[in-house]
Amino acid sequence: MHKHSPFSIIKPYLSASFAITAIVLLVTAFYFISGTAQHWITSLWGILIMTIFVMIGQIAHATKKNESITAQLINTKERLANEIKHRLWAEKTTSESKIQSQFVDENFPVLLAYFTIAQRCGYHNRAYRNWLGLNANQIDGQFLQDFSGDEFSKSLKNHMKSILAGETVFNERIQKSAKGILYNLTEQFIPHVDGKKRVVGFYTLYTPRAPEKNQISATADSLSSQANKNLIGPELTASRIVRAIEGDEFRLYHQKILSLKTNANVPDLYEVLIRMSEEENNLMPPGTFLPLVEKFKMMPRLDRWVVNYMMKWLSTHQTTPGTKFCVNIAKDTLLCADFPAFVRGQLQQNKIPPDALCFEIEESDALANPSATSVFAEKIRQLGCLVSLCSISYNQASVNLLKKINVDIIKIDGSLVYNISHDEKDLAKVTAINRIAHTIKIQTVAELVETEDIIVKLREIGVDFAQGFGVARPRPLNELE
Numbered sequence: 001m002h003k004h005s006p007f008s009i010i011k012p013y014l015s016a017s018f019a020i021t022a023i024v025l026l027v028t029a030f031y032f033i034s035g036t037a038q039h040w041i042t043s044l045w046g047i048l049i050m051t052i053f054v055m056i057g058q059i060a061h062a063t064k065k066n067e068s069i070t071a072q073l074i075n076t077k078e079r080l081a082n083e084i085k086h087r088l089w090a091e092k093t094t095s096e097s098k099i100q101s102q103f104v105d106e107n108f109p110v111l112l113a114y115f116t117i118a119q120r121c122g123y124h125n126r127a128y129r130n131w132l133g134l135n136a137n138q139i140d141g142q143f144l145q146d147f148s149g150d151e152f153s154k155s156l157k158n159h160m161k162s163i164l165a166g167e168t169v170f171n172e173r174i175q176k177s178a179k180g181i182l183y184n185l186t187e188q189f190i191p192h193v194d195g196k197k198r199v200v201g202f203y204t205l206y207t208p209r210a211p212e213k214n215q216i217s218a219t220a221d222s223l224s225s226q227a228n229k230n231l232i233g234p235e236l237t238a239s240r241i242v243r244a245i246e247g248d249e250f251r252l253y254h255q256k257i258l259s260l261k262t263n264a265n266v267p268d269l270y271e272v273l274i275r276m277s278e279e280e281n282n283l284m285p286p287g288t289f290l291p292l293v294e295k296f297k298m299m300p301r302l303d304r305w306v307v308n309y310m311m312k313w314l315s316t317h318q319t320t321p322g323t324k325f326c327v328n329i330a331k332d333t334l335l336c337a338d339f340p341a342f343v344r345g346q347l348q349q350n351k352i353p354p355d356a357l358c359f360e361i362e363e364s365d366a367l368a369n370p371s372a373t374s375v376f377a378e379k380i381r382q383l384g385c386l387v388s389l390c391s392i393s394y395n396q397a398s399v400n401l402l403k404k405i406n407v408d409i410i411k412i413d414g415s416l417v418y419n420i421s422h423d424e425k426d427l428a429k430v431t432a433i434n435r436i437a438h439t440i441k442i443q444t445v446a447e448l449v450e451t452e453d454i455i456v457k458l459r460e461i462g463v464d465f466a467q468g469f470g471v472a473r474p475r476p477l478n479e480l481e
Contacts, residue, residue: 019055022048111206114192117199119143119160131208155187156204163189163202238296241289245298245305249277252309254325254480256472257445257465260458267322269445269465271360272310273474274302299330300339307346310357313477315350326358326388326409331365334372340379347383354384358409363391366401374405381406390447394429399436410437414448414468421453431461438462 022045111131114123120141129136138147145153159169169189185208192201244250253273259266276289293302306327314325333339347354359380366373366389377387388409392398393416402410412433420427430446437444446458449468458466 019048019051022051111204111208113139113204114201115144115204116201117164121147122201128206131206156189159189163191164199166191166193166197166199238298241293241296241298241302244276245301248305248309250302250305250309251275251277252306252313252477253474254477255467255474257326257467258449258455258471259465260455260463262459266464267324268320269324269326269358270480271326271467272306272328272477274306294330294332297332300333300336303327303330303333303339304342307343307357311346311350311352314352314356317480319480324356324358324386326360328360328362329376331362331368334361334365334369334376340376340383343380343385344383347385355386358386358388360388360390360411363389363393363398363401363413366405367397370401370404377405377407381408388445390445392433394433398433402436402440402442407442409443409445411445411447411467412463414446417446417454417458417468418448418450420457421451427457427461430458430463434461434463 111128112123112125113121113128116122120143121139122141124136124139129139132139132148132152134147144156155171155173159171162169168191169187171187173185173187185206187207188203188205190203190205191199192203194200251274253275254270255273257269257271259269274290290299293299310325310327343357359377361373361377380387386408387406388411389401389405389407390411391413392402392410393413410433412430416426416429416433420430434444443464445465445467446454446463447467449455449458449466450470452470454470455466
């Protein structure tokens with residue numbers, strides 16, 4: 001610590017002391033000492049005036065110094081505010097990247113991987129791992145040729161010079177998967193360029209499509225002309241999906257939905273998720289097969305399978321009284337007039353409480369068919385089952401939908417929820433949606449909840465439930481008792 005000398009401590013007060021002394025002497029001489037020499041009086045006035053000017057200088061100097069310190073404090077405050085803003089932005093970006101990476105890993109049907117400039121694998125999604133039949137530990141940080149066959153890595157090796165030159169490469173060829181199935185493989189190699197225009201890595205994207213039988217022995221030229229016609233893998237044809245439904249080759253998972261009402265006795269709530277078996281324990285994520293099931297107009301059939309399976313499962317497994325399961329309903333199923341009657345028959349046959357099932361409808365599907373959705377929801381609720389609308393966003397269309405369709409639960413869109421810790425606008429939207437729902441006696445679930453901070457915010461707002469990887473990851477249904 002810096003030590004001050006005695007003189008530096010008393011220095012600011014010297015001029016004031018001289019001024020006060022001069023004033024006291026002048027007053028004494030004027031009132032109490034008569035006949036004081038005029039030159040002494042003049043000297044005292046001179047000292048007083050001089051000390052006053054010194055004091056004025058000191059005040060001006062102190063004012064200037066205070067202004068400088070104030071300016072420094074303001075600059076420091078602004079710098080700290082910017083640092084906090086950048087930190088919040090970084091946290092937001094990290095959260096968004098995590099969610100996007102999770103979405104790509106779970107649902108992206110294209111085989112995606114990233115390699116460093118040294119050609120070691122730094123990222124791979126589930127579809128990529130499934131294609132090769134490997135787990136993450138067998139791929140992380142490895143060279144492509146070390147964990148894949150020569151045929152798979154040969155094309156990359158042939159195009160490496162172009163990739164390192166910053167060129168995006170497109171190619172098509174026939175490739176056999178780890179299961180021995182032939183595919184038309186559309187491959188793309190995309191360079192990753194840094195701010196200095198240097199290639200620091202590259203992405204590989206592979207899109208497998210089934211060749212026609214007469215294409216298997218075709219040349220590369222004929223493959224190129226036919227590539228756009230081949231959209232579905234041989235195991236994902238309409239007949240393959242029918243066999244999977246009839247053979248019970250789908251597997252159901254559950255994801256816990258957390259009650260945020262700590263003082264309330266709230267029943268357990270779960271969402272039912274579906275996976276398709278490929279072989280043995282290898283499961284296909286929903287983003288891979290559901291679009292194809294929908295394309296073949298077979299979603300109503302798959303939805304019936306899920307309902308039938310859940311009814312039988314509930315009739316033979318003991319769960320906590322009042323437990324409810326949310327089952328997703330496709331847009332084509334909403335148009336099936338006999339689906340509610342099917343549900344009624346299943347309820348009667350399996351003798352389970354109707355409110356154990358909640359039928360979940362996407363907002364986009366409801367907006368596309370509001371009248372059919374309203375009729376469907378009314379019939380389902382008449383059976384005693386629950387109805388929910390998911391992915392609700394904050395707009396007039398959503399509000400109008402809630403006025404037209406009677407539902408028991410809404411799920412607030414995850415794109416709003418995951419950012420409420422850092423974005424006041426999204427927080428205000430989630431708060432408004434929750435308030436509107438509670439006004440019309442509808443319970444609320446926040447989707448895509450990833451962190452404890454978001455859970456705290458949701459409790460403050462008054463949202464009823466939270467769902468996401470920050471609460472629980474999907475688990476096989478049979479693990480739930």
